[in-house]
Amino acid sequence: MFAVEVRDHVMIAHSFKGELFGPAQALHGATFVIDAAFLAETLDENGVVIDIGRAHEALKQVLEPLNYKNLDAMPEFAGVNTTTEFLTKHIHDHLARSARDDRLGRPGSELSAIRVTISESHVARAWYEAGI
Amino acid sequence: MFAVEVRDHVMIAHSFKGELFGPAQALHGATFVIDAAFLAETLDENGVVIDIGRAHEALKQVLEPLNYKNLDAMPEFAGVNTTTEFLTKHIHDHLARSARDDRLGRPGSELSAIRVTISESHVARAWYEAGI
Amino acid sequence: MFAVEVRDHVMIAHSFKGELFGPAQALHGATFVIDAAFLAETLDENGVVIDIGRAHEALKQVLEPLNYKNLDAMPEFAGVNTTTEFLTKHIHDHLARSARDDRLGRPGSELSAIRVTISESHVARAWYEAGI
Amino acid sequence: MFAVEVRDHVMIAHSFKGELFGPAQALHGATFVIDAAFLAETLDENGVVIDIGRAHEALKQVLEPLNYKNLDAMPEFAGVNTTTEFLTKHIHDHLARSARDDRLGRPGSELSAIRVTISESHVARAWYEAGI
Amino acid sequence: MFAVEVRDHVMIAHSFKGELFGPAQALHGATFVIDAAFLAETLDENGVVIDIGRAHEALKQVLEPLNYKNLDAMPEFAGVNTTTEFLTKHIHDHLARSARDDRLGRPGSELSAIRVTISESHVARAWYEAGI
Amino acid sequence: MFAVEVRDHVMIAHSFKGELFGPAQALHGATFVIDAAFLAETLDENGVVIDIGRAHEALKQVLEPLNYKNLDAMPEFAGVNTTTEFLTKHIHDHLARSARDDRLGRPGSELSAIRVTISESHVARAWYEAGI
Numbered sequence: 001m002f003a004v005e006v007r008d009h010v011m012i013a014h015s016f017k018g019e020l021f022g023p024a025q026a027l028h029g030a031t032f033v034i035d036a037a038f039l040a041e042t043l044d045e046n047g048v049v050i051d052i053g054r055a056h057e058a059l060k061q062v063l064e065p066l067n068y069k070n071l072d073a074m075p076e077f078a079g080v081n082t083t084t085e086f087l088t089k090h091i092h093d094h095l096a097r098s099a100r101d102d103r104l105g106r107p108g109s110e111l112s113a114i115r116v117t118i119s120e121s122h123v124a125r126a127w128y129e130a131g132i
Numbered sequence: 133m134f135a136v137e138v139r140d141h142v143m144i145a146h147s148f149k150g151e152l153f154g155p156a157q158a159l160h161g162a163t164f165v166i167d168a169a170f171l172a173e174t175l176d177e178n179g180v181v182i183d184i185g186r187a188h189e190a191l192k193q194v195l196e197p198l199n200y201k202n203l204d205a206m207p208e209f210a211g212v213n214t215t216t217e218f219l220t221k222h223i224h225d226h227l228a229r230s231a232r233d234d235r236l237g238r239p240g241s242e243l244s245a246i247r248v249t250i251s252e253s254h255v256a257r258a259w260y261e262a263g264i
Numbered sequence: 265m266f267a268v269e270v271r272d273h274v275m276i277a278h279s280f281k282g283e284l285f286g287p288a289q290a291l292h293g294a295t296f297v298i299d300a301a302f303l304a305e306t307l308d309e310n311g312v313v314i315d316i317g318r319a320h321e322a323l324k325q326v327l328e329p330l331n332y333k334n335l336d337a338m339p340e341f342a343g344v345n346t347t348t349e350f351l352t353k354h355i356h357d358h359l360a361r362s363a364r365d366d367r368l369g370r371p372g373s374e375l376s377a378i379r380v381t382i383s384e385s386h387v388a389r390a391w392y393e394a395g396i
Numbered sequence: 397m398f399a400v401e402v403r404d405h406v407m408i409a410h411s412f413k414g415e416l417f418g419p420a421q422a423l424h425g426a427t428f429v430i431d432a433a434f435l436a437e438t439l440d441e442n443g444v445v446i447d448i449g450r451a452h453e454a455l456k457q458v459l460e461p462l463n464y465k466n467l468d469a470m471p472e473f474a475g476v477n478t479t480t481e482f483l484t485k486h487i488h489d490h491l492a493r494s495a496r497d498d499r500l501g502r503p504g505s506e507l508s509a510i511r512v513t514i515s516e517s518h519v520a521r522a523w524y525e526a527g528i
Numbered sequence: 529m530f531a532v533e534v535r536d537h538v539m540i541a542h543s544f545k546g547e548l549f550g551p552a553q554a555l556h557g558a559t560f561v562i563d564a565a566f567l568a569e570t571l572d573e574n575g576v577v578i579d580i581g582r583a584h585e586a587l588k589q590v591l592e593p594l595n596y597k598n599l600d601a602m603p604e605f606a607g608v609n610t611t612t613e614f615l616t617k618h619i620h621d622h623l624a625r626s627a628r629d630d631r632l633g634r635p636g637s638e639l640s641a642i643r644v645t646i647s648e649s650h651v652a653r654a655w656y657e658a659g660i
Numbered sequence: 661m662f663a664v665e666v667r668d669h670v671m672i673a674h675s676f677k678g679e680l681f682g683p684a685q686a687l688h689g690a691t692f693v694i695d696a697a698f699l700a701e702t703l704d705e706n707g708v709v710i711d712i713g714r715a716h717e718a719l720k721q722v723l724e725p726l727n728y729k730n731l732d733a734m735p736e737f738a739g740v741n742t743t744t745e746f747l748t749k750h751i752h753d754h755l756a757r758s759a760r761d762d763r764l765g766r767p768g769s770e771l772s773a774i775r776v777t778i779s780e781s782h783v784a785r786a787w788y789e790a791g792i
Contacts, residue, residue, distance in 0.1 A: 007519040009385045013277035013293035018178045023332040029277035029293010031385050046414045047477035052520050068287040081179035121273045121295050123139040124184050141781045145673035145689035150442045155728040161673035161689010163781050200683040213443035253669045253691050255403040256448050271783040282574045310678045311741035316784050345575035387535040388580050405649045409541035409557035419596040425541035425557010427649050464551040517537045517559050546706045609707035651667040
C-alpha cells in the first residue's frame with residue numbers, strides 16, 4: 001500500500017458540552033495541525049498516488065471554512081461536540097467526497113482510503129482512517 | 133477507525149544480555165518518549181474515543197513505576213532484556229488491562245486496540261499494536 | 265552562558281482588533297506550545313541553572329490562568345491584542361517576578377535572563393527575551 | 397504486531413516528466429528523510445524485532461548508491477519518475493531482499509512486513525508498506 | 529527583544545566546488561526548510577513585531593526564484609558555492625532589503641535584525657543573523 | 661553571525677546527589693540528543709563555517725567516550741553531578757579544544773563561539789554557549 005500525506009493547519013475557537021470535558025467546557029481554542037494521507041494500492045502512470053500539490057490544495061479547500069472560526073457559531077456543527085476526533089472524520093468525509101467526485105486529479109476509484117490526523121498539541125493527537 | 137494518542141516520557145537505566153547488543157550490554161540508559169494510541173470503531177456520546185485527559189492519566193499511571201528506575205534492579209523484569217520493543221508491549225498490556233477493567237472512562241469492549249510507540253532517540257523508535 | 269528550557273502548552277480563544285489581522289479579527293483560537301528558557305552565567309552548587317522540575321512547575325503556574333480561556337473575556341487583557349508576541353512578554357514578566365521573589369529554588373540575582381518562545385503552529389512562532 | 401523503525405537521509409537531484417508536475421519538471425532536488433520500519437508478530441530470543449544497529453546499517457547500505465546523486469543520470473532509473481512514492485517502494489524492495497537473504501540478523505521468514513516512509517519537507521511525506 | 533519567525537521551504541539542485549565537499553561535489557539536491565525570524569525591541573501599535581501573514585508572504589517572495597531550480601544554472605550564483613550557510617545570508621539580505629524599503633508593513637527602522645535558519649536534514653542546519 | 665549546527669545522540673546512565681533532584685537521585689538514564697553549533701563572523705573560501713561532515717565527526721568523537729556508559733562509574737566525573745547543563749559545557753569544552761587545535765578543518769581563530777544544546781526529552785533541554 002502506498003500513501004502520500006500533506007500538512008496544513010487551522011486556528012479555531014470552540015467549547016464542549018459534557019462534564020467529561022472539565023475546564024474545556026468553557027470557550028477556548030486550538031491550533032489543529034492536520035495531516036491528510038491518501039492511500040492507494042498502485043501508483044498512476046506519473047508514478048504518484050496523487051500529485052502532492054493537488055493534495056495540498058484539496059486539504060486547503062476543506063479547511064478554509066473552518067479557519068479563524070468559532071465552531072460553536074457554525075450552523076453545520078450545531079449540537080455536536082467538535083472534538084479533535086469528530087473533526088478528523090469531518091475532514092475525511094469532505095476529502096473522500098472530493099475523491100469520489102474525481103477532483104483530486106486521479107479517479108477516486110483508484111484510491112483505497114484516506115487517513116486524517118490532527119495534532120492538537122505536542123502531546124496529543126487523533127486520527128480517522130476509512131475508505132473513500 | 134478512530135484513534136486518540138497521548139504522549140509522556142520516562143528516564144531509565146538498564147543493560148542488555150546478548151552479544152547482539154554490542155556496547156549496549158553495559159549499563160546505560162534512555163529517555164523513552166511514549167505515545168499511547170487508543171483505537172475505536174465509533175465515538176462515544178461525547179464525541180470522543182476516550183477523554184484525552186483520562187488517557188494522559190492512564191499512561192502516567194503505567195509509567196510511574198518505571199520512571200527514574202534502573203530496570204535491571206526491578207524483580208518484575210528479572211531475566212528479560214528490557215528492550216524498546218519489550219517495553220512497548222509491557223505498557224500496552226497494562227493499558228489494555230485498564231481498558232478491560234473499564235478504568236478509561238469508556239467500556240473497554242468499545243475499544244478495538246491500543247498502539248504504544250516508544251521513541252528512544254531522534255533516529256529510532258519501536259511500536260506494538262494489539263487488541264484489548 | 266547556560267540555559268535550561270522547559271515546555272508546556274495552553275489552548276485559548278481570542279480575537280484581534282485592527283485591519284492588519286484580516287480574518288483573525290474574528291473570534292478564533294490557538295494551541296500555544298510554550299518554551300521557557302532560564303539563562304545564567306554559572307551553575308549552582310548542584311550543577312544546574314535551576315531544577316528542571318521546578319522550572320516546569322513555575323511555567324505551569326503562570327499558564328494555568330490562561331488555559332481553556334477566552335482571553336477576550338479576561339479583564340487583565342481588556343483593550344489589548346493578545347498576540348503571540350504579547351503573550352511571550354506576559355509569560356516572561358510573570359516568570360521574571362517568580363525569579364526576583366526567589367521562588368525558583370535559586371536566588372533570582374543569579375539568573376541573567378528569561379526567554380519565552382511560543383509556537384502557534386508548525387510554521388510560526390514568536391519569542392521574547394529580557395533580563396530578570 | 398511489533399515494529400522497529402530507524403531513520404537516515406539522502407540528498408539527491410532529479411526532475412519529473414509530465415505536465416502534472418508543473419515547476420518540478422525542471423531539474424531540482426530534495427533531502428529525503430527516510431524511516432524504515434520492520435514489522436514482526438513476535439520478538440526473537442533477544443527481545444528485539446531486529447537489532448536497531450543492524451537496521452541502521454541495512455538502511456544505510458540501501459541509501460548509499462542514491463546519496464549525493466542526480467537520479468536522472470542513473471541507468472537504474474532511466475525512463476521512470478523518481479517520485480517520493482516510487483522511492484519508498486525502491487527502498488522497501490531492497491530492504492525486503494536483505495530480509496529474505498537473512499542479512500538482517502534474523503531469518504526473513506520471521507518478519508511480516510517493511511514500511512518505508514520518506515519525508516520530503518515539513519509538510520509532505522509518502523510511505524509504502526508491503527510484505528517481505 | 530521580541531521576534532516572530534515563519535517557516536517555508538524550497539527544493540533545489542546544486543553542486544559544490546572544492547575537495548572539502550567530497551561526494552557533494554557531484555550534482556545533488558536538497559530540501560531547505562527555512563525559518564525567517566524578524567527581531568524588534570518593541571511591538572507596534574497592533575501588538576506585533578510584524579504581521580505573521582505578511583512575514584510569510586515576504587519569505588515566499590524571496591524563495592520563489594529559488595524553488596525547483598538548479599542553482600548551478602542561475603547566473604546570480606555563478607562561481608559561488610551555494611552552501612546552506614551562503615543561502616542563509618542570501619535570503620537574509622533580500623528580506624533586509626524588503627525591511628529597509630518598508631515592504632513588511634512596518635518601518636524597517638523599527639526592526640533590529642533578521643535571522644534566517646535553514647534546516648537541510650534532521651541532523652544539520654545553519655543560520656545567519658545580522659541587522660537590517 | 662553565521663552558524664552551522666549538527667546533531668547526534670548518546671544513551672547514558674547516571675544518578676544525582678542532592679535533595680533537589682528528588683527521584684532522580686536514584687540510578688536512572690537518558691537519551692541526550694546533542695546539537696553542536698559552530699559560530700563564525702565570516703565564511704571561509706569554500707563558503708562554509710566549517711564542513712558539516714567534519715562537524716559531525718568532531719561531535720561523534722567527543723560523544724564516543726560517553727555513549728552506552730554509566731557516567732557515575734567514570735573517574736572523569738567523580739564527585740560531580742552530570743546534569744544536562746554540566747554535560748553541555750563538557751561537550752563544549754572538548755569541541756573548543758578541537759577548534760583551538762585546528763582539528764575542525766578551519767583555523768580555530770576564525771571561529772567565534774560554540775553552542776551545545778542537549779534535549780533530554782520532548783519537554784526539556786539545556787544549552788551552553790561560549791567562545792573558543
